[in-house]
Amino acid sequence: MAEIINIEDIELAKLCARGDEKARHELYTKYAAYLYALCIRYVSDKDLARDLMHDAMIKIFDTVGKYKPTGSLKSWCARVTINMVIDHLRKSKRMETVSLEPTQEKIPEPHEEEVAKVPKTELMRMVGRLPETKRVIFNLFCVEGYSHKDIAEMLNIKEKTSSSLLFKARAQLAENVRDYIRRNGL
Amino acid sequence: MMEDWTDIIGEELENIEEPLPADDWSVLQQKYAAAQKRKKAAAFAWAGGITSVAAAVALVLLLVRPDSTVVENDLVAETVPPTEEVVSVDSCVLESPIDTVLYVTTPVQKKVSVPVDVVKKTADDVLVAENQTEEVPSENTEEVFDVIRDTTSLKDKLLADASTTNKNDSNEDAYTQPTGTFGFDEFPEDEPRRKRRHMSISVSASTSDSPIFKSYDEFEPPMADENQPPYIGDVTTPEDSLGTGQQQTTMAKMKAKSGYADSYNHEIPVSFGVSARVHLTDRLSINTGLNYTRYKSLRTRTFLAAYEHQKDWQYVHYLGVPVRLDFIAVNKKHFNMYFGAGFQMDKCVYAKVGDERLHEKQVLFGVNGAMGLQVNIVPMVGLYFEPEVSYALNEGSIETFRSKEPFVITVRGGLRFNF
Secondary structure, eight states: OHHHHTOOHHHHHHHHHTTOHHHHHHHHHHHHHHHHHHHHHHHOOHHHHHHHHHHHHHHHHHHGGGOOTTSOHHHHHHHHHHHHHHHHHHHTTOSOOOOOOOOOOOOOOOOHHHHHHSOHHHHHHHHHTSOHHHHHHHIIIIISOOOHHHHHHHHTOOHHHHHHHHHHHHHHHHHHHHHHHHHHTO | OHHHHHHHHHHHHHTOOOOOOTTHHHHHHHHHHHHHHHHHHHHHHHHHHHHHHHHHHHHHHHHHSOSSSOOGGGOEEEEEOOOSSOEEETTEEEOSSOEEEEEEOOOOSSEEEEEEEEEEEOTTSOEEEEEEEEEEEHHHHHHHHHHHHOGGGHHHHHHHHHHHHHHTTTSTTSOOOOOSTTOOTTSOOOOOOOOOOOEEEEEEEEEEEOSSOOOOOOOOOTTOOTTSOOOBTSBSSOHHHHOSTHHHHHHHHHHHHHOEEEEEEEOOOEEEEEEEEEESSSSEEEEEEEEEEEEEEEEEEEETTTTEEEEEEEEEEEEEEEEEEEEEEEEOSSEEEEEEEEEEEEEEEEEEETTEEOOOOOEEEEEEEEEEEEEEEETTEEEEEEEEEEEESOOOSSOOHHHHOOEEEEEEEEEEEEO
C-alpha cells in the first residue's frame, strides 16, 4: 500500500488501467468524496448523486487508460463525472424546457465579503435549490469555468439561452445569499 | 463587478468534498463486478450473434450450390450456330442444319449432371427436343461444353478427350464415363465416390483465456500488509512472534472470531480430452467425449484482525462431457473446415486448497461455439486446430478461473483418427 499512497497521477492511472485493485481503491480514496460533492452540486438528491458517482467511477476505472497527463487526474475524473451527470439529466429529461422570458428587474447583488462569510455547506444548499437547468449552467460556468459556447454544446442549447439562464440563476442565488445574510445578521 | 461574488462561490464549491458512507467502496465493487458481467454477457451475445450469422451464411452458400443434383436455376442456355455438315463420332451424330441448345451447369467440385437438350427443327417448324443427362466430373465440364460449341472440330476433340480419359482412368479424380448422350462407350466406368468416414476419434489438448478482461486479484482489505514475507501454507507471522502454547491458541481464537477475506490469483486452465465424432450426414456430425480440466489458483487468506496472510495453492479438477453439433463447411481430401455449437457439462472430481479438501456438488454447464480447421496428413489421420468461444452458465461454489472469467476463448489442438 505504501508505494501507492505517494504515487503520481500518471502511475496511478497506469496501475488502474492494468486492473490493479489496490490502485483503484487508491483512486477511489483520493477522489470519490470530491466527485460525490460534485454530483450533489448538479443533482441535489444525495442518493442519485451517489449512484451517479458510482457510475462515473466505473467509467473511470474502465477508461482511465485513455487519461493523458496534460491535466490533473482529478480534473479528468471531474470531466468524466460531469459528462455522466449531464447524460443522465438529458436521458431522464430532467432538464426543464427553457423559456426566454424578459429579464427580471435587477436584484442588488451581494458583496464579495458578504459571500465569503456564508458557510460552504449553506452555499451548496443554495445552489442545490436552484432549478435543474439553471443549477447545471451555474455550476458549469461559475464553478467548472466552461464558456457559454461549451455549455451550449454540452446541453444542446443556444449560447444566448445559456447566458440568459445564468443571469436568472445569479439573480436567484443573489436573493438567497442576501436573504441568508439578512437573517443571520452577517 | 458581477463576476466577483460568483467567483467566490465557485472557489468555495470547486474543491468541496462530501463524506461517503463507510460501505461505499464495497457497494462500488459490487456494482463494478455487475457491470463487468453485463459487458461480458454483451460481448458473448455479440460473439454468438456473429458466429451464428457466419454459420448461417456458410450454410446457405453451401446449400444453394449443387452437389449431386442439377439445380434448375444454375442452368445457362447457349445456342450453337447451325452447321452445314453432318459430324459423326461413332454413335454421336449431329445432323444439320439444327439449332442446338445446350444447358450447362456451373462446374462443381464433384460430378455434375449435365442435361443436354438437342432440339431439332422439323420441316413444319415444330421443335423436337431430346432430353438427355450426363454425369461428368466438374474438372472436365467446361471442356466438354467447349467441344459441343465448336461443332466443326467436334470429332477430333471428342476423340482426344476419350484418349486422355482412358489414360487417366486409374486416377481417382479422372473423367468418368458419361453414358448416353454421345454414347462414349469406350470411356471408363464411373469410379466409386470418395469413401465417407463414418466416425472419428480425437485426442486434444487445450488452454483458455478471457478475451476481454484480465483475471485480477480481488481487492484485499487495506489492513493486509503486503510487506509481510509470504509464508506459503501457513500464517505469514513468523513463528517467534506468534509465541507458543497459550499465545498461539489465543491467536487461533482471534482468527476464528474475526473472520477473514480470501483473494485469488488464477492461472490459465489446461484441458485434455478424448472425443468421438459421429457423422450424421456428409455435412453434419455430433461430437462428444470426455474432457479433463485443471484449474490452479493461489489463494491468499487475510485474517482481518490478526493482520496476517495465508497463501495456499488451490487445485480443482473437473471432468466434462461436451456435446457439439458440427457443420462441415469445407470437406476436401486433405483439408476440412467446420463450425460447431454445443454445450458442456462439468463435474468436479477432486478439489484441494492447501491440505483442505473442497467439495463441489453442482454440475456446471456451459455453452460453446467453435470453428475448426483440420489437415489430413493421411486419409485416416488428421491434425486439427480448433478455436472455441465458451460461456459458463453457472459458477459453482469453488472460485476458479471459470467462475471469475465465464466468457473465455479456448484454443484446442489435437489428432483426429478417421474410420
